[in-house]
Amino acid sequence: MxxxxxxxxxxxxxxxxxxxxxxxxxxxxxxxxxxxxxxxxxxxxxxxxxxxxxxxxxxxxxxxxxxxxxxxxxxxxxxxxxxxxxxxxxxxxxxxxxxxxxxxxxxxxxxxxxxxxxxxxxxxxxxxxxxxxxxxxxxxxxxxxxxxxxxxxxxxxxxxxxxxxxxxxxxxxLTASMPAGLTANTGADALSHALEALWSKKAQPITDYLAMRAAKLIFDNLKKACQEPENMDAREEMSLASLLGGMAISNAWTGPSHAISYPLTVYFGAAHGNACSITLPEVMEFNALRSEKINRITQIYGPEKMRELFKEVGLRIRLSEFGVKKEDIPLILDGVVVSTLETNMVEMKKEDIAEILNKIL
Ligand SMILES: [Fe+2]
Structure with a gap:
């Protein structure tokens, strides 16, 4: 390789x-x-x-x-x-x-x-x-x-x-004064970076190591950082997770969840982190069915564990919570950033995205 x-x-x-x-x-x-x-x-x-x-x-x-x-x-x-x-x-x-x-x-x-x-x-x-x-x-x-x-x-x-x-x-x-909502949102962005780096076409050993470490830090510390804002150890681990996630995408780039997030922000005002995290479990399921590597990762940080974490820190997990209705799906599909979508390890078509969006409506 x-x-x-x-x-x-x-x-x-x-x-x-x-x-x-x-x-x-x-x-x-x-x-x-x-x-x-x-x-x-x-x-x-x-x-x-x-x-x-x-x-x-x-x-x-x-x-x-x-x-x-x-x-x-x-x-x-x-x-x-x-x-x-x-x-x-x-x-x-x-x-x-x-x-x-x-x-x-x-x-x-x-x-x-x-x-x-x-x-x-x-x-x-x-x-x-x-x-x-x-x-x-x-x-x-x-x-x-x-x-x-x-x-x-x-x-x-x-x-x-x-x-x-x-x-x-x-x-x-510097992150200690972030309110819980912002901590959750930015933490969800970091998790999106880690996971999207893993299922990127450009993934390679260094980005995989960085991404896996970042994901572990987030699963271990995001809830703590949201619930105990003064907990500097949790803050430090989240800062490290963010840095490692950033290093992973700097070379592996982001993927479908980011591609779909842009219209969710532009048309429905969804904050970036939550706009990405809302489709992460489904994108993971999609890729796990087509990749042994991602299938193995679901045994550690699977979609269910992710949804549970998101709920615990107050992130939205359904599109309707952003005011999205069934008839808005074509608008979202039109706004998907194709160059970001194409980074995904396997081809994801517009009809696959439509299916994902319908599932989480
Ligand atoms: Fe992001």
Whole structure:
């Protein structure tokens, strides 16, 4: 079996590692990209203290499910103020948006052209340090950015090796203030990454090891992290699970559950993690029938165990809970991102997806 694994991002992991931000900054003017929300203030303060000899501009106009406009706004600030370095402090939305800002600042153009047009990111962008405040997206170690166009109701991933951040600083303490709902949602995203990496066509020994370890950490710690928010050991294990899941998909990519999640978010407002996890048990059943490898994994983390975990942490397991009706299924099928679906280890046709959606209605 031939394979390759690429991960150019330096990873700094551990409780308190936010205090090591200064080590990575080697330029004079930094753009700090973040979202809105009071809890970030104390972290921004800690970063500012470490970078007292560096000029710091802040761009906090990134929404959940970031839009092309959010990205273009950040690029404008970089150009106007002459920023030479980008730092992302936030969840996957903030990190994804910052990746594109750093890239477009060098490659020129606008976010829409790269996401939904034909333009390709050719050159390495400005250096980017990614600091996640949630545990799930793994965006700090992936070459992906998911972007939306609200008016046109479009959401799609951009995949490009130039999008890998230069450094990821994963400090589990930053996730401690996440409410239970966000912990469950982001944790479900991490599980989706681990499992989708396992049933990807691009799966290989390293991504399999990373994915299996991530899945175990999630089954052992997600409930604890939701029910005992102050439990720092559980938080640390979930941060590690998220990182390992991100490393797995950075090379194996995601699959059907992500492909189906995009229309569920765009049309029904489903949060990303839950929009992915809702089809995970059925996608697993589909693949287990066609693959001995996945069949073996169902003996450890089977669909029933998954549904039980999702219920325990308050995740939705039926589409009707998002307001989806039977007549909406063609709309969802139309919105499935085909390039992501095609990563699945065996062919999954639109009628197979329709069957899955009908089962969980
Ligand atoms: Fe995801």
């Amino acid at each position: 031939d394979w390759e694994f690429q991960l150019p991002t330096k990873i700094i992991f551990g409780k308190g590692s936010l205090s090591r931000v200064w080590e990575s900054v080697d330029r004079k003017h930094v753009l700090l990209v973040t979202g809105k929300g009071g809890f970030r203030e104390q972290f921004i303060g800690r970063i500012k203290k470490q970078l007292s000899n560096v000029k710091l501009s802040v761009y906090d106009n990134v929404e959940p499910n970031p839009t092309c406009q959010n990205v273009d706004g950040g690029v404008e600030v970089i150009e106007k103020e002459g920023c030479e370095f980008v730092m992302a402090l936030g969840g996957g939305s903030v990190i994804d948006a910052a990746k594109l800002m750093a890239s477009i600042a060098v490659n020129k153009g606008n976010a829409y052209e790269y996401a939904f047009g034909k333009k390709k990111i050719e050159k390495k962008g400005l250096p980017l340090v990614a600091i996640p405040t949630t545990a799930g997206t793994g965006s700090e170690v992936t070459p992906f950015a998911v972007i939306s166009d609200k008016e046109k109701k479009l959401k799609a991933p951009i995949r490009n090796k130039q999008l890998f951040p230069k450094v990821a600083i994963v400090d589990p303490e």
